[in-house]
Amino acid sequence: MVIPQHVAIILDGNGRWAKSKGMPRNYGHVKGAQNLEVICEDAWKMGIKYLTVYLFSTENWKRSKDEVDALMRLFRQYTKTCIRTARDNNMKVRVLGDPSALAQDLQDSLRNLTESSKENTGLNFQIAINYGSRDEIVRAVRRLSQDCADGKLEPAQITEELFSGYLDTAQIPDPDLLIRTSGELRLSNYLMWQLAYTEFYFTEVPWPAFTKEDLWKAIEKYNSRERRYGGVKTESQ
Ligand code: IPE
Numbered sequence: 696m697v698i699p700q701h702v703a704i705i706l707d708g709n710g711r712w713a714k715s716k717g718m719p720r721n722y723g724h725v726k727g728a729q730n731l732e733v734i735c736e737d738a739w740k741m742g743i744k745y746l747t748v749y750l751f752s753t754e755n756w757k758r759s760k761d762e763v764d765a766l767m768r769l770f771r772q773y774t775k776t777c778i779r780t781a782r783d784n785n786m787k788v789r790v791l792g793d794p795s796a797l798a799q800d801l802q803d804s805l806r807n808l809t810e811s812s813k814e815n816t817g818l819n820f821q822i823a824i825n826y827g828s829r830d831e832i833v834r835a836v837r838r839l840s841q842d843c844a845d846g847k848l849e850p851a852q853i854t855e856e857l858f859s860g861y862l863d864t865a866q867i868p869d870p871d872l873l874i875r876t877s878g879e880l881r882l883s884n885y886l887m888w889q890l891a892y893t894e895f896y897f898t899e900v901p902w903p904a905f906t907k908e909d910l911w912k913a914i915e916k917y918n919s920r921e922r923r924y925g926g927v928k929t930e931s932q
């Protein structure tokens with residue numbers, strides 16, 4: 696079995712899962728966050744080197760204030776737990792997205808998380824929070840244009856590789872496998888540049904109920920596909 700080097704997940708369906716149990720949406724988010732801890736360890740044990748998860752999109756601010764507030768409280772808690780988990784499990788955590796819209800204490804916690812784990816050599820764990828692919832590309836273009844305006848770069852020097860280096864995922868290989876839970880068949884503004892040749896796997900299972908057996912199923916399916924253009928890339932490529 697070939698284990699994909701980089702798996703990206705759109706962890707969806709927390710709300711519907713909770714509703715199916717007669718519980719409020721936030722219960723689904725709490726259980727979803729707990730499940731993320733479990734799947735992170737499972738992924739590393741299976742041999743996955745990079746795991747990138749979508750926690751909050753640039754569009755998710757449009758949800759009700761109550762839900763956004765509850766999610767932010769949960770992220771605060773999750774970030775603190777993650778600092779410990781990263782230390783115990785040797786995980787290197789990176790944040791994708793624009794943290795500037797988050798509360799200052801959450802930004803500080805996230806910086807602490809990435810700084811304290813940056814020398815770790817285990818699972819490379821990326822959390823996308825206030826992330827949107829279009830926003831990421833626009834932020835990259837802004838910095839790139841500034842470098843051109845400052846005379847550091849000529850437009851003719853811009854290549855795909857150079858542009859990739861301006862994205863939040865600079866230095867991270869493209870995902871080999873994308874998983875979206877809970878039945879929706881769309882990208883919801885996730886990693887649009889990076890997923891150009893990624894294999895997609897959709898499952899009806901909602902995120903809080905997603906287990907390592909479900910992850911295996913996705914990897915088995917991935918193995919049955921014939922990949923085009925490159926397959927697994929190394930970090931240096
Ligand atoms: C995914 O679950 C978690 C976040 C987007 C924060 P949802 O909250 O989207 O749950 P559903 O899709 O409404 O069931």
Ligand code: IPE
Pocket residue numbers: 705706707708749750751752755879881883
């Ligand atoms: C995508 O899920 C964002 C995250 C998982 C964080 P959504 O549930 O927000 O996506 P849409 O709104 O159904 O496209």
Ligand code: MG
Pocket residue numbers: 707708709
């Ligand atoms: Mg959803």
